[in-house]
Amino acid sequence: MTAANAVRVDRLSFRYPGSALTLNDVSFSIASGEIVGLVGPSGAGKSTLLQHLNGLLPTRLSESETNTWIDDIPVTRASLPDVRRRVGFLFQDPDDQLFCPTVFEDVAFGPLNLNLPDDEVRRRVQESLLAVGLSGYESRSTMRLSLGERKRVCLAGVFACQPSILALDEPFSSLDPRARRTLIGILKKFPGSQIVATHDLDVVVELCHRVLLLDGGQLRASGLTNDILGNAALMERHGLEVPLRLQPR
């Protein structure tokens, strides 16, 4: 947490085999404690960028060279366990992330992989469920939860690893207003840095200090939230629109 830059990405390019360049020369950094919104049209490369922060595209990793640093640690094959402990990743579809039959097992999955003692694991499960407001859900089946609850359990699973950085991929998609509101409240309380990829620009205005605008794999703009999202011409050019609360009345 002492590192100046929680995340630093320098001239990152990436291509899936047999497809066009998904990320093209992307550079940015996130200060510790900062909440950054990642916006852009569908297929802009937002998810791919987030996955890089967690080293989730492993064959792309070399032993020593990298374009990505987490808390000033280079993301390489050797540093992966360390990096993954620092970056908590929330997937878009909670069904991808909730892969254990019960809530307890799922939240305990991360701490168990950290080889923590059993009592510590239990304590962390309780704490993280408390943080997302789902205490007492331990023995519930992960299949019998609403979408909002599933997202929160996912988040509890992420919290249980005590990350310093959250990478959130479309955390608000298909949530009803109340679930969305709850989630925003939880995220606001999180002490570390966050990078939030979303189409929900109103949340970005409310939650994020800064915004990165990604389109066609390239970083088109970055700056303070209101400057970027309030720029009607820029937003239109990249298939977005100025959120309601920033529109002049």
Next chain:
Amino acid sequence: MSDYLDRFGRDQSTCHRWPPLVKLYVAMGLILAATCAPITHGPLLGLIACAIFFVHSLARIPLAFVARRLFFFWPPLFLMALSLPLSQGCRAGWLMSATIICRGTLSFTTALWLVNVMPFDQLLATLRRLRLPSVFLAILALMYRFLFVLWDELDRMRTARQVRLFRKPSLWEQWQQGAQMLGRLLIRALDRADRVHGAMMARGWQGETRWLEQRQKDQR
């Protein structure tokens, strides 16, 4: 869907409160007795049937439910069993066929009881306690979890096909569409497997799965 499956799994009857291993042994004992008892020993079979009925009523599983399940279970069993005398020109094999039907029915109802007093997560925990290989159990837990996800996906695909179907498809078309639906589901499932793998790695998984029992006091 999952509610439909272990309908009575979450009830709280006497049977449900038995320790999981006891349930397992009771069921195994009953099935063993049912499959070994000779058909000619009527009273013995009756005794076994009574015992099965007794545990069913202890677990408060409604008879109508058992009857409905039997209704779907019997046709294939009868087909198998009756093929014996039928293939002999109805001259022999009746006793054998009766044996098969009798044993099959008794063991099926016993298994039905076990399934309904033992929710799947409890079964999974029991298997863990029995020290089955952890890779096997990890795969089993994943399978059970995503069963329902894939089921829902299949349901949506089926509905999507139904709403665009303006005539009755021919038999060949139904087969073709069904198999293609399977193919599509397969593609989606494999893509999901990749995402799940990513999610597991993101939380520090490196190929070994550790389990931790939830404390007894945490359980309902």
Next chain:
Amino acid sequence: MHIQDGVLSPAVCMATGALSLSAVAYSLHRLKESVGDRTIPLTGMMAALVFAGQMVNFPIGAPVSGHLLGGVLATTVVGPWAGCIAMTLVLFVQWALFSDGGLFAFGANVLHMAVIGAWGGHAVRLLVQRFVGDSHKGIVVGSVVSAWCSVMAAAALFCFEFRLSWPAGEIDFSKVFAWMVSFHSLIGVGEALITGVAISFVLNQRPELICRAGTSVRLLHKGDLLPETGKSSGPTVATSITRTLAAGLVIALAIAAFLSPFASSFDDGLEAVLSKLNITEFNLTPSVPGLFEDYDKVPVPLASWQAIAVSIAGIGGTLAVFGLALLLGKALPSGTAAMTSEVAGE
């Protein structure tokens, strides 16, 4: 297809159980060896897929419908070891959720559907691919043929187990076998059709998902580098011999399925072996007093019905499967060959 408890004798259940236990244990061992930590989610998902896929109904006549068994489908996608585990889990969950298939007959079910389906199916498919080629066409033709062979082999094995389970005396087993073989021939054609269409669909849409011939885990996915994953060594001589043996065994069993109704001498031979080994008493049912002894002289027209039925089922089924294989193989666009060669370049 499921065998319920009570159909097979306890001794046979134990024997098949031991066989499948060792087969599953070996699969697990090989699976652990090949991890590739993606194997675990992949196998779990494949098992869930086969289970869910069995809910798709394929209508036959008004009330009757069939469904996928899935052994060959699983093995084509994830390889024989993971396929065997996946099918075992499918059978287990079917028992644990629906009480489908017996507890003591579980071993027999695993042997028929998981071991023969995955191991046998894989071996037969590779054998076919050796003749047709490792192209997409080869994969489809191979999976169609192996789906059919695996069902017939399972049927033959079931006949054998069934014969061992019950005392002779009373009934003429060859007629029971005729009945079962004809029935399974239908199931086999259905299985071949479903598997073939599903696999050719996937090959058309996302060819990289189907496992390469000879590898036991799927090595390619969207984010992988091609050169890095293409390095797995080709099959060694030893494994290729084992595979040929396995394929031969399954094909022999499939053929035996059609011969079994005719082979009354086999029946006698088996009886002789059993009495020599002094294990006839394992049958727990008392042999039934011969009520029907006078009737063993079957009228002539009836005597040959099973021969005719089996011949029709056998020839018809075989023709149908090979026709199907050709049809599906032809329907594949030839343009996909480029992808295959890229993937297959060792």
